[in-house]
Amino acid sequence: MTRICFHIAGIGLLALGLMTTGCKPDESPFKAENDTLKKQVTKQESLLSSLQDGNKVMQQQIDLLNQELRDAKKATESAKAEMSQLTDQLNAQLAQSKRANAEALKTAATQAAQQLRIEEKGTQVETLPRPLAAVAKVVEESLAKNGYPIKVSFKSDQKAVYVTERKISNPASLEVAGFRNQYLITLQALPANTTRLGVRAEFEKVAQGGRILSVSQEETAEIERRLIGEIHKALESPSKT
Known part of the structure; x- marks a missing residue:
């Protein structure tokens, strides 16, 4: 009688184990989808990082161009100021030369008149x-x-x-x-x-x-x-x- 009871109990445990194993859900599709999502996130993060790096390079180029424009503007203003100064000096020299030339002509005419007595x-x-x-x-x-x-x-x-x-x-x-x-x-x-x-x-x-x-x-x-x-x-x- 005792053997029969143990036998029945063993069969029950085996059946319970089989039932437990048969009811466990299959997680393989979720894992694949999760891996795919992780890869997409990693790819997007890499793309975002590349875009950020590109923006940094572009901003550096813009800053460099702005600096070159400022330098060119300063050089142009300096050249204009120098040209204006040179023009003023030239005008002053021309005026002085005209006065000296007029005096020279006047003196030459006087000397020529004296020479011819x-x-x-x-x-x-x-x-x-x-x-x-x-x-x-x-x-x-x-x-x-x-x-x-x-x-x-x-x-x-x-x-x-x-x-x-x-x-x-x-x-x-x-x-x-x-x-x-x-x-x-x-x-x-x-x-x-x-x-x-x-x-x-x-x-x-x-x-x-x-x-x-x-x-x-x-x-x-x-x-x-x-x-x-x-x-x-x-x-x-x-x-x-």
């Missing part, structure tokens, strides 16, 4: 019924027309002085002498829009071999009167009235 009694003088500016223009045109480049000139509202280059004509033959001549012309403004014209010539005749021939005062005066006559004629032209 201009004297009232040795100069052909005539008063013209035209303002100084009009007479000065005609004088310049007449000198250019006759081949006398202006070497030195000085002009103001009341006075003008012209000294020409020395014009040289070589002797044509033993019998026909050449010449060399230089003019000094003075203009002085007078009341009633008139102008006092003074012409002085330093006229010399030149023989072959460069020998200087004597010239009478009348010959020199004739040369001076010719220029005055041409200036008169030009002023009386309809285009000058």
Whole structure:
């Protein structure tokens, strides 16, 4: 009887074990899904980290560009300031140069007049019924027309002085002498829009071999009167009235 009871109890325990084993749930699908989710999270975290690193690099590039722009702006402003300073210095130098040039021309005209020993009694003088500016223009045109480049000139509202280059004509033959001549012309403004014209010539005749021939005062005066006559004629032209 006792053996039968133990046998029955063993069978019961075996059946209970089988029932317990048969009711345990299968966790393999959940584990696979969990692993998949973990992999996706890891991948997203890696992607997020890469994006963050990329943003850092981009921000560094932006900061570098901004710094370069600031440096370029500073350099441009510095260059503008330096250019403005150089321009001011150049303008000051130009103004000083103009003043010095005007003084030099004035001094040169004075020295040239002294060199030619201009004297009232040795100069052909005539008063013209035209303002100084009009007479000065005609004088310049007449000198250019006759081949006398202006070497030195000085002009103001009341006075003008012209000294020409020395014009040289070589002797044509033993019998026909050449010449060399230089003019000094003075203009002085007078009341009633008139102008006092003074012409002085330093006229010399030149023989072959460069020998200087004597010239009478009348010959020199004739040369001076010719220029005055041409200036008169030009002023009386309809285009000058």
